[in-house]
Amino acid sequence: NAGVTQTPKFQVLKTGQSMTLQCAQDMNHEYMSWYRQDPGMGLRLIHYSVGAGITDQGEVPNGYNVSRSTTEDFPLRLLSAAPSQTSVYFCASSNRDRAGYTFGSGTRLTVV
Amino acid sequence: QKEVEQDPGPLSVPEGAIVSLNCTYSNSAFQYFMWYRQYSRKGPELLMYTYSSGNKEDGRFTAQVDKSSKYISLFIRDSQPSDSATYLCAMSDPGTGANSKLTFGKGITLSVRP
Numbered sequence: 001n002a003g004v005t006q007t008p009k010f011q012v013l014k015t016g017q018s019m020t021l022q023c024a025q026d027m028n029h030e031y032m033s034w035y036r037q038d039p040g041m042g043l044r045l046i047h048y049s050v051g052a053g054i055t056d057q058g059e060v061p062n063g064y065n066v067s068r069s070t071t072e073d074f075p076l077r078l079l080s081a082a083p084s085q086t087s088v089y090f091c092a093s094s095n096r097d098r099a100g101y102t103f104g105s106g107t108r109l110t111v112v
Numbered sequence: 113q114k115e116v117e118q119d120p121g122p123l124s125v126p127e128g129a130i131v132s133l134n135c136t137y138s139n140s141a142f143q144y145f146m147w148y149r150q151y152s153r154k155g156p157e158l159l160m161y162t163y164s165s166g167n168k169e170d171g172r173f174t175a176q177v178d179k180s181s182k183y184i185s186l187f188i189r190d191s192q193p194s195d196s197a198t199y200l201c202a203m204s205d206p207g208t209g210a211n212s213k214l215t216f217g218k219g220i221t222l223s224v225r226p
Contacts (some may be wrong), residue, residue, distance in 0.1 A: 002154075005129075033213075035216075040120075040218065041218065042118075042200065042216045042217055042218035042219050043156070043214075043216040043219075044216075045204075045213060045214065045215075048213060056213075058213065090156070092155075092156055098161070099144055099146065099158075099161045100146060100158035100161050100183055101156075101158065101214065102158075103155030103156050103157065104183065105154060105155050106153075106154075106155055
């Protein structure tokens with residue numbers, strides 16, 4: 001039982017490049033979310049999903065796309081990386097009926 | 113005004129002290145209240161969860177919710193160096209479900225000195 005797995009753990013991108021942050025969970029959780037964490041800003045919600053085929057925007061969705069074709073996977077796509085997207089990204093999942101998210105270990109992204 | 117405000121810290125206490133961590137919020141629809149603990153370079157982990165008002169105790173940790181004042185607290189008794197971490201409060205409302213859309217405080221970093 002691996003929980004929430006995020007890949008890669010570290011990434012350096014050049015401005016304008018695109019990439020996909022991967023997130024997979026093996027707990028059969030309905031809910032999945034992506035957060036970014038910046039110094040002094042706390043955790044901010046980017047996108048979330050309440051089930052396969054259903055996604056919605058969070059607080060800071062611009063520059064990011066998501067899709068949820070399966071219960072297990074919830075990839076986050078950066079369309080055209082900008083230095084402002086330098087951050088630590090966390091994926092999280094939870095059960096519909098049980099409060100509290102299980103977080104992955106994070107992806108540290110630097111855009112130069 | 114942000115929906116959730118948390119004391120910025122950092123906070124440093126001696127081992128054995130009682131620690132009080134607090135958050136205030138403005139959205140009266142919030143019903144689910146959580147505390148997460150995050151060790152350095154790790155993902156947050158759920159520490160305590162409370163629904164609506166009241167207290168909840170788990171070992172050395174006590175979570176309190178005062179909805180009339182829109183104020184939540186986490187108390188740590190007999191603090192240990194292993195409690196050194198960043199603590200984040202989080203909340204959500206029933207309209208979006210307990211977990212679908214959490215709003216987090218900025219977090220406070222606690223250091224417990226041996």
